[in-house]
Amino acid sequence: MDRKTHKLMTNRTLHRRANVARQYLQRNEGGRGLQSAEETIRTEEHGLSDYIKNDEKGYNRLLKRLTKTRSKSEYQNRQKETKEKDWKEKALHGQYAKIADKTDIKRNCKWIKNGYMKKETEGLITAAQDQALPTRWRKVKIEKQSGTSLCRVYNERDETTFHILSKCSKIAQTEYKRRHDKLAQLVHWNLCKRCRLQHERNWYDHTAEKGLENENVKIFQPDIIVKDKGNEPYLDNRHSNARGCKNRRKGEEYRKISEHCRDISRLWMTSTNVVAVIVGALGTVVRLEEF
Known part of the structure; x- marks a missing residue:
């Protein structure tokens, strides 16, 4: 279900090369706020397990042996840490996350949390943050395509996302x-x-x-x-x-x-x-x- 949802949204709202784990983080933490179907089911299972553990009625004693060892809050925190680790430890996708950690993270994510932009615009900006845009440097160095990685305008430095945004003297x-x-x-x-x-x-x-x-x-x-x-x-x-x-x-x-x-x-x-x-x-x- 999650795979089909991601493929469906890739056509307009998600970039196909952007970080996948980031899409499921909360919007006030820099993610897109999507809900994972698998994670939702597992969360409800852990919530039911917590209810059975805390129930003192006799007929639930047998069910307590079958309950989850981890609580609902522990499961949610672990899933959140796993997603953040998967995003921030990526060599390319994690560069913006490392910069954002050194700045005002709440203000950085305010534009995502408010949700006043079009979904296509959000997808484009988050793809640029993940350096997922098809620049010459990415095509040559990451995707191993033939050609040059130099800027098509300046033609002296590598055409990276950061170079296009702030380092090209021609524009x-x-x-x-x-x-x-x-x-x-x-x-x-x-x-x-x-x-x-x-x-x-x-x-x-x-x-x-x-x-x-x-x-x-x-x-x-x-x-x-x-x-x-x-x-x-x-x-x-x-x-x-x-x-x-x-x-x-x-x-x-x-x-x-x-x-x-x-x-x-x-x-x-x-x-x-x-x-x-x-x-x-x-x-x-x-x-x-x-x-």
Whole structure:
């Protein structure tokens, strides 16, 4: 039954090369939330076994000899550990899981838990996280096909999923910039909504104007600077990457932000607060204390 279900869903919602065990993990743990038919039956068997063990009536004494030695909760915990181990110990599929463990796991899985995306989109993103997309590097190194593993655009480095998402210099000023602007658009829309400034109903229809103001706040572009007329201003900084921020990259960002804060403090004669929005291209959210 599980095999037939997986084959049926592979046509649209599941990628055929994505990690299978991950599909049965809970959505708040990075999985897709599918229910295994076999596991459901075994769980009910262990639940019935627990009921018989705890029943003090005489006619169930004989049945106690036939009950399971493991309780229902122990069985469920063991199945969960087995699935996580099967996902995280894979050399290719487990790379994203290792990165996610070092970041804010609850926020990383929030987009899956909320379920507001189409199932096809979810399948594509999780396949990219598992590096299951048919890149040149995968075809040559994993599937042993003939050809080159170099990037078809840059033609100097291996065409991996991470390379396409954040390391190809040829699309840095096009696709990467568009992704960065979309994130800034969402942040600007939320700020305008919170500060009761003019904004569209949907964030993707919102146009970030250079300067907005009311009796309480001012919002400036291109870096989103919010000046609270009653309190100190704060600077928002956006950053997107595939694996998170490297140490060198974090040092550069920190230096630029520090210089910008000093300029703002001298200009307005006040202190500033920095709110860093650091989101990976595959959905990883870096803990603020790591920045």
